[in-house]
Amino acid sequence: MPITHSRRPPGRRDTRRRPEGHATLAPSQKTGKRDVRAVAPTAQRAVAYLRDQGEADMANAVQTVLDYATAPTPAYGDSPISLYLDRAFRDHVKAQAKATGVDAATTVREGFEAFLAGAWDPPQPKRATHGATLDKVNFSVRVSAELIERVQERAAEYTREQGWPAARGYALNAMQVAAAYLAHVYPLPDQAPAEQ
Template sequence: MPPTKRTRIAAALPVARQAAAFLREQGEPGMAEAVETTIEWATRAEQSAALQASIDAGLDPNYPLHVEKAFRTHVHAAAKAAAEAAGRDPRKEVPRVVAEGMEAFRDGKWTPPAPVRAPRGSAPEKVSLNVRIPKELFDQVDALAKDPEQAAERGYALNARQVAIAALAKAFPVKKATAVK
């Protein structure tokens, strides 16, 4: 397997430091400064990538849910308020709600309503609402949601992402605006 860009940069750093020292010795402080700045940037980038990799190693996988922008904004605001009222970490509220909804679906305690699709060409802008949940739970729910017998019994097909979105809609209902006369 060929070396990655990160490994090539890491291997080149000692030589780059020697080059900066050589340039200073040769009376080229401007060029030495440019090389040292590049070394500092590459070192910070490598440290940041290593930190992110160690953080990601201990996290559940990320699942993007494609939702309307207004719904995502509403969910984030409602989740923050609910978490703060309950004394929980607001950053973990959306994944908690999704996991609880998925567990209820998996255990047969809740069935999400049929997904509603906008008429062709009239769908509002969609954005990603990212949630981290255990892969095993996601896979179990996805298999159950797509099961042909279960779909026939429900009368509609689902997938795990639709179950997650329905769990958020149930936990954080959007109040419909009424027209003022």
């Protein structure tokens, strides 16, 4: 039995009705930030008109949208940085961050600043043993893109200064600095330095 597709015959319109209240916008009617910025002077006059008419709530609503759409976009915002961590360590970091009330992103930022200032030195990256099966997971934190870039540059310099191999997996990068600082701040109980 051949497979047939149910299609409308050519030349026949779709007679199904759209749900009540459904409107289709033409591409020229879509309103993104750029579109709102283009009509900002008119929208500002609309705000003044609404206030004159005693419609303060509506004027405030229009002003809020206008303020959002015309706010400057920073050159660098927070960017996600993905860390490839052992699952047990990731869970430990999350639990410790929750217990201390300091999120992991703040800790990573502190580590980046300490590394850039020379107040903390990360250990040499190590590759996993060949054939080792570790339960690795992705752990993402948001950090300033500009800060990530500075750490990435400094990590390359630091690798050369230390005489470490520059091969993939051995060279230091921003993700490894972040993971190493998290391990420094939140060591696993069996890896914590002995107190003297």
